[in-house]
Amino acid sequence: MIFATSPESVHVRAPGKINVFLGVGERHEDGYHALATVFQAVSLYEDVIARHADDFSITVSGVDDADAVPLDDRNLAMRAAKLLATAAEYRGGVALEIRKNVPVAGGMGGGSADAAAALVACDALWGTGFSLARLHELAARLGADVPFALHGGTAVGTGRGDQLNPALARGRFDWVLVTSDEGLSTPVVYGRLDALRDEEGALADDPPLSLEVPIPVLQALRSGDPHQLAETLFNDLQAAAVYERPDLADTIRLGVRAGALHGIVSGSGPTVALLCAGPEIAQEVQSILRESGLDPLHVHGPVPGARIIS
The missing domain is CATH 3.30.230.10 (Ribosomal Protein S5; domain 2)
Known part of the structure; x- marks a missing residue:
């Protein structure tokens, strides 16, 4: 009606x-x-x-x-x-x-x-x-x-x-996102993950597979401390995304050298998310990456979901 x-x-x-x-x-x-x-x-x-x-x-x-x-x-x-x-x-x-x-x-x-x-x-x-x-x-x-x-x-x-x-996530977390003109297919990345897991030892160095979010991740969010959260960032799909796009690993290394605390592939990629200690550091990382020819964005979270604005 x-x-x-x-x-x-x-x-x-x-x-x-x-x-x-x-x-x-x-x-x-x-x-x-x-x-x-x-x-x-x-x-x-x-x-x-x-x-x-x-x-x-x-x-x-x-x-x-x-x-x-x-x-x-x-x-x-x-x-x-x-x-x-x-x-x-x-x-x-x-x-x-x-x-x-x-x-x-x-x-x-x-x-x-x-x-x-x-x-x-x-x-x-x-x-x-x-x-x-x-x-x-x-x-x-x-x-x-x-x-x-x-x-x-x-x-x-x-x-x-x-x-x-x-x-519960206290405070504000500042991220530099490095986007890509070339997308990654989510089904392709999941398929690559399955293939890697079928190869003995392909992910042997990764943390044990768990279907529960580790307590330290939730504690880091509650603390509002980006240094603590940086130590817990993890993505099971990252190995598969990097297999399809090796340059993503280079982007993470470049971001950390520029001053980010840590970086991961976001979801199935190819966006790379770099966690920074605060807005000023994020702006510096963004500037350095832009000078390297990348297209970085400075964002923060958490923010509300879908909202009517007019």
Whole structure:
């Protein structure tokens, strides 16, 4: 049902994310892997504007390659809008305008942020009045990262990453993100991880596989101390991402030499996340990396999830 006072348009902003910790279990028969991860929402945002329409459509700006973002049902935001319409028995459509800032195929959940923003925007535009818990249920049907983009902050994700529990993170953590023009396919990275694990000893030097987030990670977040958190950063997918893109390891080493405390590949990559001791150090690292020909971004976290801004 649509409210009589429904606005002409709704503008929602949703954050990208990094994985402070990511443990990946063995591949299940359904093709998915069990995960234990810590998400942190960072100050790099996707903007979605929803307007009334008879049908469903999407326009996208902020990407160099027009073909990089699908405009049909392959787009998570489109699927989110249609899912909400079905759940609410809404018979109209929506015109979605997506303004992208999170790298496409960068392991930072930009598409998931679009989906979360679309859910919030369409709910407000159509006056469906769904609770946050109901929106979470719909988000979980769209993908593992969508529920987190809805809530933001810092959270522990288990299952496929969609079973969320808030994690206390005091203060502010400053990150320098190094993006890449060339994306990495998430299925390819997971497939490479499986192949590496099939090769005896390929990951022998890695920490033991665990599907629980280690206590020191949560303690470091609670402390608000970036030095303590730097010692606990870990990503099970990093070896696979570096196998596909060896230059990512070079970027991490360069960032640490520039002054970062530590760095990891974010999610399935190729974005590299470098944790810094504070905003001033992050700005220095950003400047040095830019002089090296890279495209670094200074962000901070945690920040809130999908929010209406107008």
